[in-house]
Structures are given as C-alpha cells and as structure tokens.
Amino acid sequence: MKTGFTRRDFLKLAGTMTATAALPEYFTQIFAAGLERMAATTRVVWLQGQSCSGESISLLNSVDPSPADLLTRYISLVIHQNIGAAQGQTFMDTLKKAAQTNDYLLVIEGAIPLKMPQACMIAGRPFETTVLELIPNAKAILAVGTCASFGGIPAADGNDTGSVGVKEFMEHHNLRWQNKLVNCPSCPTHPVSIVGTLAYLATGQYPEVHKELLAPRMYYQYSTHDHCPRYHDFERKIFAEHFGQPEGCLFKLGCLGPLTSTECPNRQWNSGVNWCIRAAAPCIGCSWPGFCRDKEFPLYRIGETAHSVTYTEKDRSGGKI
Ligand code: SF4
Ligand code: SF4
CATH class of the missing domain: 3.40.50.700 (NADH:ubiquinone oxidoreductase-like, 20kDa subunit)
Structure with a gap:
C-alpha cells in the first residue's frame, strides 16, 4: 500500500x-x-x-x-x-x-x-x-x-x-x-x-x-492512584465529601483508583482536555478486571462504607506497604 x-x-x-x-x-x-x-x-x-x-x-x-x-x-x-x-x-x-x-x-x-x-x-x-x-x-x-x-x-x-x-x-x-x-x-x-x-x-x-x-x-504499569494529582490529599487524609468538590481525595466517594491500572493521570482524555478525577468524579475502575462484574456494583457511591470493594491496607496505599 x-x-x-x-x-x-x-x-x-x-x-x-x-x-x-x-x-x-x-x-x-x-x-x-x-x-x-x-x-x-x-x-x-x-x-x-x-x-x-x-x-x-x-x-x-x-x-x-x-x-x-x-x-x-x-x-x-x-x-x-x-x-x-x-x-x-x-x-x-x-x-x-x-x-x-x-x-x-x-x-x-x-x-x-x-x-x-x-x-x-x-x-x-x-x-x-x-x-x-x-x-x-x-x-x-x-x-x-x-x-x-x-x-x-x-x-x-x-x-x-x-x-x-x-x-x-x-x-x-x-x-x-x-x-x-x-x-x-x-x-x-x-x-x-x-x-x-x-x-x-x-x-x-x-x-x-x-x-x-x-x-x-x-x-x-501504574495505577490511577500512583500518579493522581489528589494523592497528596489522600496522604494527608483530606477527603472530598461530595462529587464535584475541587479538592480532596475522592476515596470516600468510592474511588477505585488504587485498584486500577491506567495512564489516565498523565494522558487524560480527548487530547488532554480532562479526565475523571480532574472533573472531580472518582475513578470507577473501568480497566480493573472486577469492573461492573458484581450486580451490586455502583458506579458512584457516597461514604466509605458504601464502597463497592473492600480494600486492604495494601490496596489503600497503592501497593506500597
Ligand atoms: S483514591 Fe482516587 S482520588 Fe484519592 S488519590 Fe487515589 S486515585 Fe486519587
Ligand atoms: S474510570 Fe477509567 S477513564 Fe476514569 S480515571 Fe478510572 S481508569 Fe481512567
């Protein structure tokens, strides 16, 4: 050709x-x-x-x-x-x-x-x-x-x-x-x-x-969590309380970033225009093998207790402990 x-x-x-x-x-x-x-x-x-x-x-x-x-x-x-x-x-x-x-x-x-x-x-x-x-x-x-x-x-x-x-x-x-x-x-x-x-x-x-x-x-190679711009909030335990909040880690709103391997934080979407976390919406784990497999899997949820997965301490830290 x-x-x-x-x-x-x-x-x-x-x-x-x-x-x-x-x-x-x-x-x-x-x-x-x-x-x-x-x-x-x-x-x-x-x-x-x-x-x-x-x-x-x-x-x-x-x-x-x-x-x-x-x-x-x-x-x-x-x-x-x-x-x-x-x-x-x-x-x-x-x-x-x-x-x-x-x-x-x-x-x-x-x-x-x-x-x-x-x-x-x-x-x-x-x-x-x-x-x-x-x-x-x-x-x-x-x-x-x-x-x-x-x-x-x-x-x-x-x-x-x-x-x-x-x-x-x-x-x-x-x-x-x-x-x-x-x-x-x-x-x-x-x-x-x-x-x-x-x-x-x-x-x-x-x-x-x-x-x-x-x-x-x-x-x-890396998880959403590894390179997340809100990682410093996660470390300092500053958590967002509602969707759309411009600051604060979204973990307690159900963010699955620690379990999800992606390039999103670096590359973003639509030629770098935006991506989930920059839009203050949690990562819903779309490249995670467990994505949407459970019939109770909620895409968005409020409160850590309503999180769709149970994290271990290792997961929470992005595998660093
Ligand atoms: S839990 Fe989600 S919002 Fe919080 S630092 Fe990790 S990837 Fe970012
Ligand atoms: S839900 Fe998918 S597109 Fe959004 S941050 Fe997570 S892996 Fe990236």
Whole structure:
C-alpha cells in the first residue's frame, strides 16, 4: 500500500506517542517501525462481539493522527463491522480471504458468549466460529476493552450467555495465548493505547506485559492512584465529601483508583482536555478486571462504607506497604 508518508512522518507520530505516554525515548524507534509496517504490509482485522462499540468510537476520537489519516493511511483496516467498507457477502469473502493469510493482527472488541453462541452472530454464524477461524493465523491478538479482556459487563453476575474475555476463550479451546495475546482493558480504551499497542505488535515483538492484566506495561504499569494529582490529599487524609468538590481525595466517594491500572493521570482524555478525577468524579475502575462484574456494583457511591470493594491496607496505599 502506498501511504504517501515518509520515514520522517512515522518518526514524528511515534515521537508524539512516546511523549504523551511519558515512555523512554527508545519507544520512538519501535513505534515508528511498527507504524510503517502497519501502513505498508500488516493488515488489521477488527471484530466486534458482545460490545457497545466503545473502543471503535474511542479509536475514532484519535486526535494525532486524525481518524481519517489513521484509518486510510496508517492502518490497513481490512475488516471492521461498523466502519469498514465491505458489507454483506463482500464482508464474508474478505474475512475468509484474511483468514487464509498470516500477516494480520487480530483485534477483538467485546466478550464472547461461550454458553449461548446464538447470542452473538455474524452473517448467521456464531461469532465464536469466526473468531476460531481467525485466531490460528493471526500474528498477534489484541483484546481491546474490558469486555474483551476480562468479560466485563456482558459477564456480570447472572451471565446467562456464559460471556468470557478472549484469554478465557482461548484457554477453553486449548489455544496458546502466551506471547500472542495482549489485553488493552478500559471502558473504553484510550486511542493512544490501541494504536501504540498495535504498532508495537506490528514490529513482530511481544511487549512486556503486566502479569495479572496481560496488558502492556508501557501503558498499564501504574495505577490511577500512583500518579493522581489528589494523592497528596489522600496522604494527608483530606477527603472530598461530595462529587464535584475541587479538592480532596475522592476515596470516600468510592474511588477505585488504587485498584486500577491506567495512564489516565498523565494522558487524560480527548487530547488532554480532562479526565475523571480532574472533573472531580472518582475513578470507577473501568480497566480493573472486577469492573461492573458484581450486580451490586455502583458506579458512584457516597461514604466509605458504601464502597463497592473492600480494600486492604495494601490496596489503600497503592501497593506500597
Ligand atoms: S483514591 Fe482516587 S482520588 Fe484519592 S488519590 Fe487515589 S486515585 Fe486519587
Ligand atoms: S480515571 Fe478510572 S474510570 Fe476514569 S477513564 Fe481512567 S481508569 Fe477509567
């Protein structure tokens, strides 16, 4: 594919991606090589299962590069149910063709209903069948969003469809996920994490991942709490008493920051415009494996006793004791 980009363009974008995530300088070279490969040869097959399309919308909120550049010049997105050009039989033919090659990255958004395959169908076939056809030849698999990573909302208490995340799905089918699958949880996942992880995988390398989350450490190494601008209030035990209060740690309003690994404090959202805690709303733990799994999970709550999880002292301190 002719992209019209020069090596300098790739380096420039890679430099921005490195700087916005406050990563060491050597990531620039890795991202540049991956971006170049994604634009020229490596194709991306993006499937949506039990999802709300949140990750796709988040990707379209990418600012640098713009969504148009991202989708038409940086990423060879051969399949996407919402934004791909192929529809109907053409879509199925493209899917079949993709499965026969072995130079694609497979992105899965949403959970997979193991116990009730008919709960999620593509062209009259269970989503599970399509996923099973595409996993073997994929160079790498990116489970994007909390539902694809851990089951998320579709797998909440009750879970009649038997929804699972991609790792559990692969384990169920005795498929190797080690060094092949990467999770990028969050609800939704930040566009920079999606593009950066895809670029990394396009180089043919497997990133260093967080042991429990299977998420790239470059984006999920620290908790919201670790870099929270209200951390000094937490330390001094100054707590906000109501939502919207411009000062004070939000822990007693149910903040799940200590349990949640993200880049939010550094990168924020909508190109650095704002993020939950700056808007004086607690972190609701959207990239935490337990996010919304309990049927009693309240997104917002008042008072420490109404907290949706029981913290240990270690959790409270962000794992520092
Ligand atoms: S508990 Fe929440 S608001 Fe308080 S310091 Fe931690 S992340 Fe910030
Ligand atoms: S601050 Fe917490 S709830 Fe908000 S986007 Fe980040 S991880 Fe999700």
